[in-house]
Amino acid sequence: SQTIHQWPATLVQPVGSPLSLECTVEGTSNPNLYWYRQAAGRGLQLLFYSVGIGQISSEVPQNLSASRPQDRQFILSSKKLLLSDSGFYLCAWSVKQAVTTYEQYFGPGTRLTVT
Amino acid sequence: LAKTTQPISMDSYEGQEVNITCSHNNIATNDYITWYQQFPSQGPRFIIQGYKTKVTNEVASLFIPADRKSSTLSLPRVSLSDTAVYYCLVGDVTNSGNTPLVFGKGTRLSVIA
Numbered sequence: 613s614q615t616i617h618q619w620p621a622t623l624v625q626p627v628g629s630p631l632s633l634e635c636t637v638e639g640t641s642n643p644n645l646y647w648y649r650q651a652a653g654r655g656l657q658l659l660f661y662s663v664g665i666g667q668i669s670s671e672v673p674q675n676l677s678a679s680r681p682q683d684r685q686f687i688l689s690s691k692k693l694l695l696s697d698s699g700f701y702l703c704a705w706s707v708k709q710a711v712t713t714y715e716q717y718f719g720p721g722t723r724l725t726v727t
Numbered sequence: 728l729a730k731t732t733q734p735i736s737m738d739s740y741e742g743q744e745v746n747i748t749c750s751h752n753n754i755a756t757n758d759y760i761t762w763y764q765q766f767p768s769q770g771p772r773f774i775i776q777g778y779k780t781k782v783t784n785e786v787a788s789l790f791i792p793a794d795r796k797s798s799t800l801s802l803p804r805v806s807l808s809d810t811a812v813y814y815c816l817v818g819d820v821t822n823s824g825n826t827p828l829v830f831g832k833g834t835r836l837s838v839i840a
Contacts, residue, residue: 644827646827646828648830654832655814655830655831655832655833656771656814656830658827658828658829658830661827671827700768702770702771704770715761715773715776716771716773716827716828717773718769718770718771718772719770720769720770721768721769721770723768
């Protein structure tokens, strides 16, 4: 069966510090991968998605970046965190050519607090 | 992706049936309607999906009228554990592999004892 991992589960970082969040998927190959952010009390905001290694689409221009160095690995980074980067970060994956289900599978999330 | 509109919040007592309606006036021919559920501090999870008429699974029912411009998620006999945010999404299933889901703010359902 497929599983998706995210780490760390929680993170507290000072303003201006770098960030690296990692997401890996097991049990599937060539998935589409996604990064979402959810600020406190708000909906999910799509940040990046990737349909293959090295292919990244950015939905929201900001100080965050994403990379996909391996087929089932998706990394979210920042060189300098802002207070507004605080939130709940979710990684998700989907089958590339789904036939009948419009479904994404989400990881457990990383709660980031920028102080 | 078609834009959706749903109530921001709803309250219900335990044991009642809850119906959450979503409007999607610009739904396209190839679009399916999908509902997700999100508990606090967790990622959303798929509940149900449909194209027209009625779909039922072990969790919920989805009612879609003939014009498909709206849909209603029905949760039978809710319990406290159904307190969550419910998202309605509309999109082309055949292109789901390359089109990311776009979540709105959802409907926050609070179930009261």
